[in-house]
Amino acid sequence: MIFQLIRMKLHFNHLLLRALTFRSSTHGFPDKSLFSTGVSVHAPVFYKSSVEAIKDIPSGSKLLVGGFGLCGVPDNLLAGLVRTGVSNLTVVSDSAGTDEHGLGQLVKTRQIKRILASFIGNNKEFERQYLQGEIEVEFTPQGTLAERIRAGGAGIPAFYTSTGVGTMVHKGGSPIKYNTNGTVCTQSQEKEHREFNKRTFLLEEAIIGDFALVKAKMADKAGNLVFSKTARNFNPPMCKAAKITIAEVEELVEIGEIPPDRVHVPAIYVQRVVQGEKLIKNIEFSTSTENASNKTNTDAKTATEHSKEIIARRTACEFKNGMYANLGIGIPTLAVDFIPKNISVFLQSENGLLGMGPEPAAADVDADLINAGKKAISCIPGSSFFSSDESFAMIRGGHIDLTVLGGMQVSENGDLANWMVPGRKVRGMGGAMDLVSAPATRVIVTMLHNEKDGSPKILEMCTLPLTGEHCVDLIITELAVFKLDSQGLTLVELCEDVDLERVRSSTGAKFQVASDLKPMEQA
Structure with a gap:
């Protein structure tokens, strides 16, 4: 009798957890359409708005933001962060967008304290803030950045690479923060190195974020993601290297509509999904x-x-x-x-x-x-x-x-x-x-x-x-x-x-x- 009661309680707790996991972001009730699919309690939560999907991100968080330039950037989620006013953010992203788009939205409102990036690009305001000591920048070679993120998602704490040997990346001295008078306040430190097969390699540490904000072409209701062409870029590794991944998608489809062999990022890496309110497709240099x-x-x-x-x-x-x-x-x-x-x-x-x-x-x-x-x-x-x-x-x-x-x-x-x-x-x-x-x-x-x-x-x-x-x-x-x-x-x-x-x-x-x-x- 006692064992039956225990089993009943465990079963009740299991059902309660499922109900809480599938809660509606607007009404607090489970999305019943998902229960019939047999989706596990680890399925992502689906939100009605970008602000709802990111509103619990606290100030001081470390964010991994997908995209390359303006391609594959989660603009709706970034706009949501502008609305919440969250501040003191550390952001990991390949580049800083432009003055008006991509991460430029958060640069303009001064919500970023520090950024790890490989390329500032054409963001004049970002460059101005950096050179005047208003924002910290840790420059990281693009391939090293991608591998540090990939390693973080794979549970690898560090790795060796030949990229940057003999440069500021290796020897230190790259300005991270300037004083207002243009002198260097904080600079990068020398990295540990080791010889393998008569070549020098640098030790680089993995990157793990509190939240990843990514942009996908499509998601199904299991949380599997598909990306479009070169909009894939940094998005897949960032999905895997964060404690919570929030995916902004252009299209949401039923389970089974994405063939298993067409999935680019499996649902196990995705915790939240929102269909973007606006379809934003910017090109930095539109040539033909x-x-x-x-x-x-x-x-x-x-x-x-x-x-x-x-x-x-x-x-x-x-x-x-x-x-x-x-x-x-x-x-x-x-x-x-x-x-x-x-x-x-x-x-x-x-x-x-x-x-x-x-x-x-x-x-x-x-x-x-x-x-x-x-x-x-x-x-x-x-x-x-x-x-x-x-x-x-x-x-x-x-x-x-x-x-x-x-x-x-x-x-x-x-x-x-x-x-x-x-x-x-x-x-x-x-x-x-x-x-x-x-x-x-x-x-x-x-x-x-x-x-x-x-x-x-x-x-x-x-x-x-x-x-x-x-x-x-x-x-x-x-x-x-x-x-x-x-x-x-x-x-x-x-x-x-x-x-x-x-x-x-x-x-x-x-x-x-x-x-x-x-x-x-x-x-």
Whole structure:
């Protein structure tokens, strides 16, 4: 008799827990439509509004916020945080959005105390607050950030990576907080390192958040999530690394409408779901073939544009048939237009696309399909989409044959600086540190030969914070092409109508001249 009473009490408690778990966010009653499915007590709670879904987030919380630029960002949830007025937040996100959108909403209202990010991007207000000591910033290489989040979700406390070796990430000194007079108040500390197979690796700690705010294309009533194209980015790993994951979705469907083999994030990682009140689809740089054509037809090329085209045409000569390549923002992306028609190259974009195509027609612009420069793009047949942690597994694992980056400075021994001018210009390193540290990946730097004031960019030693040590294999400028190897810096090609003396006077480093010096190739 006693055992029967115990079993009855346990059964009653079980039913009560189910009822509390499936409560309605607006009425406090269970959603009866879910009971008939046999969903367990761990199923997520579904909310009617974004504010209801996030209203219990307290000040001082650590938030993991999905998205890349403005793509895949949970704008409705962020707007809800603005309404609740929660403050003193620590935010982990790839970038800071823009002045008006994405995380820019919380920056504008000064609700963020500290952010861990890889790229500030085009948020001028964020940059201003950082340089004036009003917000703290911990810059983290994009691939390291993705892996720290992935490790947090997998229960791995720390890991070793070669990304950032020899830079401020390794040695410390990166400004976290400035004083109001522009001096550094707080800076990063040196990281522990260790040798593996004669290479140096840094110890990086995992990231776990109190709450994750993510954006998905679709959820079913079990809580499984599906993402659209490059809007996947940082969202999946962040779902797994938080104590409570809150998913903003565009569409909510019944259980069974998402085939099991099409689920991107299983329901076990999702605690709350809300269908966004507004369908927000912003693109930072909305470009199309029509826009590009109009610009070409109406604007005469400036001297700088002409120089960049010379560099892009020469860069295109480096692509080989069947190659996997990653292109940084700026000049590197211009090279795509000059790839020979008989060459097939799979371009990888670190925000989650392998098989990047050209700019789309205006009618085909899709806010869920952007490149690492936050511009609308297309994809080619045979392409694939994936999350940011998967993207950097490709990069760190040495599966990318070639990476092409822009540069601020390159030293004669192959050091690269391209992410910060301390106290003046801050964008963040993005994925560049990961790309240049990848084994078996050839690194090409494309840049104008000199600064606007005429000072050289190729130097004996870099004076700006490094992106990587001894990592550059080839430099392409509008004047010349230099090879870097164990013999040092060697001039191998000269642009048409450029003589050797001009290159010497424009270069701030010692270099050798190849015995078979050639005219610069052009695609």
